[in-house]
Amino acid sequence: MRQFRSLGLDGVIEILPEKFGDDRGFFSETYNARVFADDGISLDFIQDNHSYSAQVGVLRGLHFQTPPFAQDKLVRVIRGSVFDVIVDIRKGSPTFAKWVGVEISAKKWNQVLVPKGFAHGFVTLEPDTEFLYKVTNYYSKDCDRSIRFDDPDIGVEWPVDLSTVTLSAKDEAAGLLKDTETGFVFEG
Ligand SMILES: Cc1cn([C@H]2C[C@H](O)[C@@H](COP(=O)(O)OP(=O)(O)O[C@H]3O[C@@H](C)C(=O)[C@@H](O)[C@H]3O)O2)c(=O)[nH]c1=O
Numbered sequence: 001m002r003q004f005r006s007l008g009l010d011g012v013i014e015i016l017p018e019k020f021g022d023d024r025g026f027f028s029e030t031y032n033a034r035v036f037a038d039d040g041i042s043l044d045f046i047q048d049n050h051s052y053s054a055q056v057g058v059l060r061g062l063h064f065q066t067p068p069f070a071q072d073k074l075v076r077v078i079r080g081s082v083f084d085v086i087v088d089i090r091k092g093s094p095t096f097a098k099w100v101g102v103e104i105s106a107k108k109w110n111q112v113l114v115p116k117g118f119a120h121g122f123v124t125l126e127p128d129t130e131f132l133y134k135v136t137n138y139y140s141k142d143c144d145r146s147i148r149f150d151d152p153d154i155g156v157e158w159p160v161d162l163s164t165v166t167l168s169a170k171d172e173a174a175g176l177l178k179d180t181e182t183g184f185v186f187e188g
Pocket residue numbers: 049051060061063064073120121122138139168170
């Protein structure tokens with residue numbers, strides 16, 4: 001039985017897909033549209049992504065795409081573990097700039113649904129971490145945005161030494177939430 005658990009922000013949920021272990025190994029349905037629909041969630045995933053991070057402390061984020069390329073993301077880890085962070089960036093939302101964090105790991109076999117209107121990031125807690133996710137819109141370089149992972153107005157408590165994290169050049173140069181346009185209508 002698949003379990004859904006709210007992580008405390010509107011539409012941000014943790015999913016625990018069932019895993020059937022046997023002598024051969026295991027089997028798991030990692031996505032089933034009907035099960036999501038039974039829980040009132042209808043999403044059209046059209047792209048699958050896979051990132052590999054070699055070291056502990058690789059920090060990717062905080063990312064989102066603006067309309068018309070805004071994305072819902074269903075994220076999971078198949079090797080290693082991450083501390084995953086989701087931030088409400090919907091202007092006017094009662095929880096604007098609030099964040100939640102959850103450990104996602106191959107061992108826990110959990111997933112997180114990150115809806116449109118939320119920025120997303122993670123830091124690896126183990127070397128050789130593989131992160132997989134489904135998204136409901138195509139990648140758009142023009143609509144791709146990054147907000148500083150250590151923005152004091154968000155105040156994410158990353159469980160790692162921030163002086164040693166590995167960032168992309170894009171994330172290194174990211175601006176603050178207050179300087180980021182957020183007045184979009186994130187539909188669907
Ligand atoms: C995200 C993405 C990147 N790319 C390319 C652009 C670039 O050359 C290279 C690496 O891209 P990035 O540095 O943006 O990759 P990364 O930092 O892993 O970006 C990802 O971070 C996590 C936290 C998310 O939430 C994702 O939505 C995505 O933004 O891959 C695509 O072709 N398609 C895609 O969907």
